[in-house]
Amino acid sequence: MTLRNTVTATATALVVGSFAIGASAESLRLGTEGAYPPFNFIESDGTITGFDVEIGLELCARIGAECEVVAQDWDGIIPGLLANKYDFIIASMFITEERKKQVDFSEPYYLAAMTHVVPKGSDITEFSNDALADKVIGAQAGTTQADFIEAMYPDADIRLYPTQDEVNLDMASGRIDMQVGDFLPMLDWTKKSDDGACCELSGEPITDPAFVGEGVGIALRQEDDDLRERLNAALKEIRADGTYKTINDKYFDVDVYTMK
Structure with missing residues (x-):
């Protein structure tokens, strides 16, 4: 090749x-x-x-x-x-x-699965709209992750970004409290990258077919x-x-x- x-x-x-x-x-x-x-x-x-x-x-x-x-x-x-x-x-x-x-x-x-990503040591342990009403939550615009946070967390401060790299940058810089991303890239980012060492996956994988569909x-x-x-x-x-x-x-x- x-x-x-x-x-x-x-x-x-x-x-x-x-x-x-x-x-x-x-x-x-x-x-x-x-x-x-x-x-x-x-x-x-x-x-x-x-x-x-x-x-x-x-x-x-x-x-x-x-x-x-x-x-x-x-x-x-x-x-x-x-x-x-x-x-x-x-x-x-x-x-x-x-x-x-x-x-x-x-x-x-x-x-396909999605996941919540939070800073290490974060006090975010519950993923309801009430629990996250005062939090800043990020995702890549135009994705099912964006659809998910807009539907599930209407009272949060939602931030949407053109690329996943920009979401990760603001997450690592502390400008957002949580993000939702695809499970595998987020696992890779938190385990294998320097900036991703700030953060960890939290909660159960998100597998609701209404958002992740039938696969990729x-x-x-x-x-x-x-x-x-x-x-x-x-x-x-x-x-x-x-x-x-x-x-x-x-x-x-x-x-x-x-x-x-």
């Missing part, structure tokens, strides 16, 4: 890689965010990588496609798909009924039935032959497909 990278820092959508598998291959564009480690992020040399990207590129190889990776800000990621900026999205997107009104999804490629899927335009089925077949193939596990184990200590 060879990545060729050309990054333009001022562009909203950055073309940052391609997967070379032959001149006659079908050309597709894979949309991702590029700001959500360890699932998708941009290395210091401009390479976009992460679990989402590696899975996506492997699926491209299995369906015989040459895939260009396009990074897009989260708040424009579904509009970008609908505007044909890319052909599918693999960016840790929860499959929800609301999103199904705009796009179709593949079968889940990993399971690849989003496609609703008319692209053939591409969806080809990606589903390729996903089954990489699960069966161990390729998925090899990629999974580079990033996680559990199988994120089963959360075991």
